[in-house]
Amino acid sequence: MVQPTTLGEFIVENQQDFPYATGELSHLLTSIRLAAKVVNREINKAGLVDILGAIGRENIQGEAQQKLDVIANDTFMRALRSMGQVCGVASEEEEYFVSFDDDIHHEAKYVVLMDPLDGSSNIDVNVSVGTIFSIYRRITPVGTPVTLEDFLQPGDAQVAAGYVVYGSSTMLVYTTGSGVNGFTLDPSIGVFCLSHPNMHIPETGKIYSVNEGNYVHFPEGVKQYIKYCQEYDEASGRPYTSRYIGSLVSDFHRNLIKGGVYLYPTGTMAPKGKLRLLYECNPLAFIVEQAGGTATDGKRRIMELQPSELHERVPCFIGSPKMVDTAHAFLRKYEE
Numbered sequence: 001m002v003q004p005t006t007l008g009e010f011i012v013e014n015q016q017d018f019p020y021a022t023g024e025l026s027h028l029l030t031s032i033r034l035a036a037k038v039v040n041r042e043i044n045k046a047g048l049v050d051i052l053g054a055i056g057r058e059n060i061q062g063e064a065q066q067k068l069d070v071i072a073n074d075t076f077m078r079a080l081r082s083m084g085q086v087c088g089v090a091s092e093e094e095e096y097f098v099s100f101d102d103d104i105h106h107e108a109k110y111v112v113l114m115d116p117l118d119g120s121s122n123i124d125v126n127v128s129v130g131t132i133f134s135i136y137r138r139i140t141p142v143g144t145p146v147t148l149e150d151f152l153q154p155g156d157a158q159v160a161a162g163y164v165v166y167g168s169s170t171m172l173v174y175t176t177g178s179g180v181n182g183f184t185l186d187p188s189i190g191v192f193c194l195s196h197p198n199m200h201i202p203e204t205g206k207i208y209s210v211n212e213g214n215y216v217h218f219p220e221g222v223k224q225y226i227k228y229c230q231e232y233d234e235a236s237g238r239p240y241t242s243r244y245i246g247s248l249v250s251d252f253h254r255n256l257i258k259g260g261v262y263l264y265p266t267g268t269m270a271p272k273g274k275l276r277l278l279y280e281c282n283p284l285a286f287i288v289e290q291a292g293g294t295a296t297d298g299k300r301r302i303m304e305l306q307p308s309e310l311h312e313r314v315p316c317f318i319g320s321p322k323m324v325d326t327a328h329a330f331l332r333k334y335e336e
Contacts, residue, residue, distance in 0.1 A: 004193035004194055004195070005193065005194040006183075006191050006192065006193055006194070007029075007033055007172065007183045007191070007192035007193070007194070008030065008033070008191075010181065010183070010194055011026045011029050011030065012026060014176075014178070024085045024109065024110070025085070025110070025135070025159065025160060025176070027083055027085050028080075028083060028085045028086060028110055028112075028135065028160075029160065029174070030083075031079040031080055031082065031083045031085075031086075032076070032079065032080075032133060032162070033172065033192060034079050035075050035076045035078075035079035035080075036131060036164045036170070036172055036185075036192075037185065037190060038075045038079075039071070039072045039075050039076075039116075039117070039131065039164075039166070040164075040166055040170045040185065042068065042071050042072075042075070043068065043123065043129065043166050066117070066120040066121060066123065068117055068120050068123055069093055069116065069117050069120045070093070072116035072117035072120075072131065073091055073093040073094070073116040073117070075116075076089075076091075076114060076116050076131070076133075077089060077091070077098065080100075080112055081100055081102075081105075084104040084105055084107070084108060085108055085109065085110050086100060086105065086108055086110050086111065086112055087099070087100055087105050087108035087109070087110065087111060087138055087146045087150075088100060088111045088112075088138075088146035088150060088151070089111070089112045089113070089114065090111070090112075090113045090114075090151045090278065090279075090310055091113075091114050091115075091116060091279075092114070092115040092116070092276060092279045092280075092311070093116060096310070097111075097146070097148065097151055097310065099145055099146045100146075101145065106143055107142055107143065108138075108142070109137055109138055109142055110135055110136065110137060110138065110159075111135075111136050111137075111138050111146060111150045111151055112133060112134070112135055113133070113134045113136070113151060113278045113279055113282075113283075114131065114132060114133040114134070114279060115131065115132040115133075115276070115279040115280055116131055117129055117130075117131060118130045118131065118132055118163075118247060118248050118249045118280070119245070119246060119247025119248060119249065119250065121246075122245070122246060122247050127245060127246070127247060127250070128165055128166060128167035128168075128245065128247055128249070128250040129165075129166050129247050129249070129250070130163050130164055130165045130166060130247060130248070130249025130250060130253075131163060131164040131166075131249070132161075132162075132163045132248075132249060132279060132280055132283050132284065133161065133162055133163070133283060134155075134158055134160075134161045134278065134279070134282055134283035134286070135158065135159050135160040135161065136150070136151075136153050136157055136158055136159060137157075137159055138150040139153065148310070151278065151307075151310060152278075152306075152307040152308070152309070152310070153307070154282075154303060154304060154305060154306050154307070155277075155281075155282035155283075155285055155286060155302055155303030155304070155305070156303045156304060158177075158282060158283070158286050158303075159176065159177070160174060160175065160176045160177075161174065161175060161282070161283035161284075161286040161287055162174025162175065162283065162287070163249050163252070163253070163283065163284070163287070164249075165249050165250060165253045167250065169184050169185065170184070170185040170187075171183065171184050171185070171195070171196075171253070172185070172192050173196070173199070173253070173256075173287065174287075175286060175287050175290040175291075177286075177290065178290075179198050179199075179290055179291075180198070180199040180200075180256075180287055180290045180291045181194060181196065181197055181198065181199065182194075182195055182196030182197075182199055183195060183196075184196075196257075199256065199257075199291050200291050200292050201255070201256050201257075201259060201288060201291045201292050201293040201319065201320055201321075202258070202259030202320055203259070203292070203320060203321060203322050204259060204320050204321075204322040204323055205240075205255065205258055205259020205260040205261070205319070205320045205323060206237055206238075206240045206241055206259070206260070207240060207241050207242075207243050207254070207255060207258060207259065207260030207261075208226070208229045208240050208241075208242060208243075208260060208261050208263065208323070209242075209243055209244045209245075209251045209254075209255060209260060209261065209262040209263065209319075210222075210226065210242075210244060210262070210263040210264070210265075211244055211246070211264070212226070212242065212244070214267070214269070217267045217269075218265055218267045219265060219266060219267050219331070219334070220334040221327075221330040221331035221332070221333060221334035221335065222263065222265045222267070222327075222330070222331070224330045224333070224334055225263075225326070225327045225330040225331075228326070228330065229242075230242075243260070248262075248275065248280060248284075252284055252288075252318070252319075255319045255320070256287075256288065256291060256293070256319075259319075259320045259323075260319050260320060260323065261317065261318070261319035261320060261323035261324055261327060262316070262317075262318050262319050263316070263317055263327065264315060264316045265298065265315045265317075266298075266315045270313055272312075272313045272314060272315070273297070273313050273314050273315035273316060274313060275313060275314065275315075275316045276311060276312065276313055277302070277305060277307055277312045277313065277314045278307055278310060278311075278312065280316075281295065281297075281302045281314055281316050281318075282302060282303060284318060285301070285302035285303050285318065286303060288318055288319065289303070292321065293318070293319055293320060293321055293324075294317075294318070294319070294320075294321040294324040294325070295316065295317070295318040295324075296316075296317050296318075296324065296328070297314045297315045297316065297317070298315050298317055298327075298328070298331050299328075299331075302314070302316065302318070
């Protein structure tokens with residue numbers, strides 16, 4: 001029986017695909033792997049100990065902070081701080097970026113942006129949640145304090161991005177710009193093993209993911225696209241299936257494997273869209289493009305957008321390229 005390739009082995013074997021192959025990025029990914037295992041353990045015992053529910057305060061996003069949000073954020077912060085490759089971290093759960101100024105970080109070249117626990121309100125009802133991360137090389141001189149400029153980089157500057165989905169099985173999916181690979185956690189040995197090599201999103205699909213509770217507030221082009229998805233048409237296999245979990249990582253992961261489109265437009269309670277450019281849209285855009293898909297704000301590539309603030313929100317249309325293109329056609333036709 002052929003032994004599966006572990007995530008650690010895969011990182012080392014493919015280190016040469018990274019343009020700055022000194023081993024630093026490999027160590028950084030290793031720390032993320034370790035933190036993901038710790039968070040997975042905490043999630044799995046969430047119903048047995050008092051870590052469910054809200055903690056009674058809001059995060060910078062104005063969202064009720066869950067106990068597991070704090071646990072996941074602290075876990076990833078500790079793991080990243082313990083390695084000398086990271087000089088700063090920006091988290092969806094923190095108002096400002098965190099600078100690592102210890103001696104071991106003096107020569108650090110990377111910054112990490114993350115959503116430590118996406119969809120955490122679903123934990124109470126045992127629905128899949130996830131972690132999203134994005135890695136950049138700093139642009140200020142090494143050895144100086146990290147600045148906001150290091151974090152406000154367009155998605156095209158990412159050197160690696162990935163997500164972890166904590167579901168019926170726990171998977172870590174990531175890219176360094178040379179394709180997308182997925183690893184499933186084997187709980188019997190506590191190791192991530194390569195289970196989905198060289199992932200490609202289908203060119204089209206039969207699933208659309210959108211919070212239809214906001215339908216009346218959507219732009220007319222989005223409304224018409226949803227109607228298009230619901231209409232019967234034998235040639236194109238419509239009507240499509242509506243699937244919306246409310247956990248971005250879970251919806252994205254399903255569409256990546258099966259084919260589909262995820263929409264979070266303007267016109268909702270969040271006028272500029274709800275998803276965060278730096279913590280959610282950029283890393284998933286990097287992944288989907290490496291898998292052959294498309295990610296836009298309805299007009300422009302997500303990864304070409306220049307961020308202006310840490311918690312900036314943008315509309316997002318992401319998934320199978322033909323489905324995103326069709327959504328664009330409706331947006332142009334009914335442009336307001």
